[in-house]
Every structure is written in structure tokens, then in C-alpha cells.
Amino acid sequence: MTRITAWRRHPLARYAVLILALALVGMVYTAFIQASRPADAALASGKVDDVAEGRSLFQAHCASCHGLNAQGTSTGPTLIGVGAAAVDFQVSTGRMPAANPGAQAPRKPVAPWVNEEKIRQLGAYVQSLGGGPQVPGKEQVDPAKGDAGKGGELFRANCIQCHNWAGAGGALTQGKYAPNLNESSPTQIYEAMITGPQAMPVFNDTTITPEEKRSMIAYITQVREQKDPGGFGLGRIGPVTEGLVGWIAGISAMVLAAIWITAKKRQKS
DSSP, rough: HHHHHHHHSTTTTHHHHHHHHHHHHHHHHHHHHHHHHHHHHHHHHTTTTTTHHHHHHHHHHHHHHOOOOOOSSSSHHHHHHTTTHHHHHHTTTTSOSSSSSSOOOOOOOOOTTOOHHHHHHHHHHHHHHHHHOOOOHHHHHHGGGSOOHHHHHEEEEEETHHOTTSSSEEOOOOTEEEESSTTTHHHHHHHHHHHOOOTTOOTTTTTHHHHHHHHHHHHHHHHHHHOTTTOGGGGGGGGGHHHHHHHHHHEEEEEHHHHHHHHHHHHHH
């Protein structure tokens, strides 16, 4: 008893207790995180078993670029913390798996082995590695529940610099480009905003709320249905293209008219 009392009064005793307490807290926290990861994955995918299936798919189709544990390599970034939404966006648009590394992965037909179930399983595995944005529900991306007018204001303020007012896309620097949005589903548009693929910035819920994102989706999908009463839409790229086509067509018409008039005068003489 005397030894215990003496040890408690030792100057280093308080530090020993502090270290022990910190170690205990760390162990509890680690156990909690390990236990919660499968739950997060299950929430993203609907099935806990999808994590194991997703890991097998990842090792077969993705590990060569992203590493066996998704830690990233010289040819592919780390996927830890990107979330299931990033997987769903990249794989459902055919951007991943990438055929060739480049400045930007283009949209293309999905790989033969890809379907909704496989995408869900891959997303569940990546979600289990470190959380991140999850795939939005149908209610979150339903254009019918958004305000297209408000969405147009938000789109013009945040997106037309790259994507054009009609979502037709445009060129960026260093070989990158803003893709055309006409082929993107409402879910893919939402996922792009919350994950920021490639050159696109992330618009989290504090920057643009979920309701505002839904309104932007309503605007984008509504613009697709609009007709071009002035004639040819010319891809809706903008006034530069319209002016160029007008100039070339106008000059060509004037040259042809001059040739025709000159030919008529020669015949008369």
C-alpha cells in the first residue's frame, strides 16, 4: 500500500495516467471506426456483402492504376475518401476504367462488365475505405421538384463560364474541357457537383444547398427541351460560332452572287 501511495505521488505519475488514457481513447475510437465502416458502405449500397464483392471487382479492374488498397499510384489518384458518388459518376459515364491516361477522361460507353449492381458494389467498397459523398436518392435529383427559374440564375452564376449557358460545354486549359451536359442524367449532374470530377470544383452543401442543386438540374433538363426558333442551333455553342458561320456563309453568298452577275453580263456582251 505504501508503494502504491508513493507511486501515485511520483512526479511522472500524472503523465503515465495521461498516456494510458490517450491510448485507451485511441483504441476505442479505432474499434468504433472499424465497426462503422461496413455500416456506411451498407448505407451506400444496400448490402453489407457488396463491400467484399466490390473489393474483388476493384482488384480486377481498378487496382492497376489506383493501387491494391486504392492508395493511388503515379497513373491514378487515391480513392480513399472520394465516396460512392464519385464511383457511380465515373463508372456510369464510362470514364472509368480509363483506356488511356490523358489530360481528361472522356465520356464513353460503359465497359462490358459494368451494370448497376457492379457499380453499387464498387461504390460500397470505396465508401468503406474512408467515407465520402454517397449516391443521392431519387428525391434529391428529381427535376420536377426543383425551381428551373432559380436554377437558371444559379447555373449562370456558377457554371456557364465553363459549360456554356445551355450546358453545351467548352474548352479549358492544358487539354481539358467542360463536357456537354445533354447526355448526363440528373443523378450524374448532382454527383458531379458534390464530387468535383477532374477540372470541376466541388460545390458542397454549404456552397450550394441540395434544394438549389435540384433547381439547377431542373434548369439543365428544361433547356434540353427548348427549340431554336431562329433556325439552326449550331450546337448552342454561342455567339462566336454563330458569327463565324454567318460571316463565312455571308461572304460565300456574296462571292457566288458576284460570279453569277459577272457571268450574266459576259453573256449579254
